[in-house]
Amino acid sequence: MPITSLHDWNLTPDEAIALQQRLAGRIEREDRLDPVRRIAGVDIGFEQAGEITRAAVVVLAWPPAPGGAFEMVEQAVHREPTRMPYIPGLLSFREVPATLAAFERLTTWPELVMVDGQGIAHPRRLGVASHLGLWLDLPTIGVAKSRLCGRHGEPGPERGDWAALVDGWGEHEEVIGAVLRSRRGVKPVFVSPGHRLCLETAVAWVVACLGKTKLPEPTRLADRLASRRDQKRR
């Protein structure tokens, strides 16, 4: 059931938390993906000492070419005044509005989206990837570089090895993500379902999109575009 109306993004922390608790109940964790032909990557960067929020989205063709390279189908960037400071747990209210605007500039639509941040691996099970997934009504996966919440062991050393990220105790204990070794010898990434897919499927897609670096291609390329590292060179 797609969400048809957008809520107010300028909320007090308490109101934002209450809203997250309600929206979390709408997250679908069962696989519901259309045949994948395009995968989008999303990330946010900042300009002018944080005054400007810069949302970047890249759309890559799936599957990648025989050599392993992903074809860049389209890119979009949207800049706007930063609306609120970074508050752990409330990241989506700072980044999702600009991201939605960037998506509106696309002429092609993806069937899957990877977001730089957490999916359900969040205190109220509604990280940026999940929140964005609800608004786009698309399957989303959260790929974060560090942990927000949950406990976990050390994943194995090989690419693809992962350890469960669990949160809660007793009857409330649940697996909320995977601490994935995306490359030998590097700190693992935190993968969690955003919307419309389960953990195993999310991990499989991230692994399938890994190139030669720590981050999967969709997120890595979006990161470069958001931080202007693709042209900013010196």
Add this chain to the structure above:
DNA sequence: GCGACAG
């Protein structure tokens, strides 16, 4: 009260 804390 004392830590922890995505980007």
Add this chain to the structure above:
DNA sequence: ATCTTGTCGC
């Protein structure tokens, strides 16, 4: 996230 040069390693 961002401010920033060189440097160690495959």
